[in-house]
Amino acid sequence: MKSKKGTIFHWIGIVVVLALVFVVLSPTEFGVKPKGTWQLDFLHYNYVEGEKQLADNDQLALQAGRETVFSLAKKGGFTHAPACGSVGGVNYWNKGQDFCFLNVDGEVNTEFNNMYQKYDKDASYIVSRHGKELLGKTEQQVRLGNEKGEHYILNPGFRINLGYDFDEYFLLQDQAKKYVNECKSAEDLQDCLEKVKLSYWKFSSCENEQFSSTPDGKVAFCIKSPGNYAVLENGKFVSVEYRVGLDFGMK
């Protein structure tokens, strides 16, 4: 009988070779896997992509915010013609002794959405003010996904600094009420107004001031921003000027 003592070594060698062949041909990956793949993929394809979209979103909001400032200033703070009326494209803050209530927050919210929807028709924000900042909240979501069916959802809210405070409207309205009270019964309206109004209240035009009044005592003003606010428009800082009308007739 042949001795079979050494055959075990041959079989071990054959098994080892077969194992190596299996390792090479097998679809399974052997060896060390890179650490943190899922985490880096998450950051790269979700967090960073989300931040990029938010950066673009914030810029759009800033643009819409700046347009809102000028748009409302041209219309005396009203999105639509107020109940106090509009003459020659100038919105009036009062009709006789009755002042139209200017809901600054509401008007800013409405006008901002009107401006923003030029760039994104489906956008809808609830805009609030905090000093010179505008804050926008929305129910909309930005969804980023991958082929595995995983989703990363973020909210495209914003907080932008316009460098302008809408609270100026409150100051101007207080001044307007004072002027109407003091000059409503004046014989010479122009003379009265020139005595009481502050220097940044201009008759009709900020560049070429010229008093004009309708027969029933309506006077249009251009008011330069008391805070000297200037907002970026088309690459230049443009001073904010308000177009407002006051009714000094007492009918």
Added chain:
Amino acid sequence: MKKLYIDSKRGVMDDFTDLLSFVLILSMIGFFAFVVFHTDAGDKADQTLERLVSLRGQEELLDLINSPAFLDNKEVIMKDVILLAVNKNDAELFNVAMKTYFEEHQLEGGAAVFDSVSYGTEEKPESLFSYDNVVFLGKEKGAVYLTNVNGEGKQKLIVIKLFG
């Protein structure tokens, strides 16, 4: 005691050489396996580090475009300056802003702006503007798209890239 000694010496050399070759083969396989896995581990660690560097580059790009900048001595955001430079076709404005930023943050590399159409369709798109403070730009660190609401045509959407 007797059993400790080999009774017959026939085939002992064969078995011994078998054992020797077996040990040698196992040693060589073990050595190659160690080298392969160790090298593989090193490669995989390098891959992870590269991805971390890439992530940091993307963050640097976001920091750049969101950083404060100055226009007419008033503070704006760098995005404002870049978009204005594109709309006014003002390379000088772009270069000054980038130079200031790169110097303040001690960065080496460059930045370039492309229109999104050229960037997305051409193999080697021509930049609208570019700035660099090195001889060789290095790798792309990141790219971001920005909507240019005042832009015309292809420049309604621009791409900003950072190199370093």
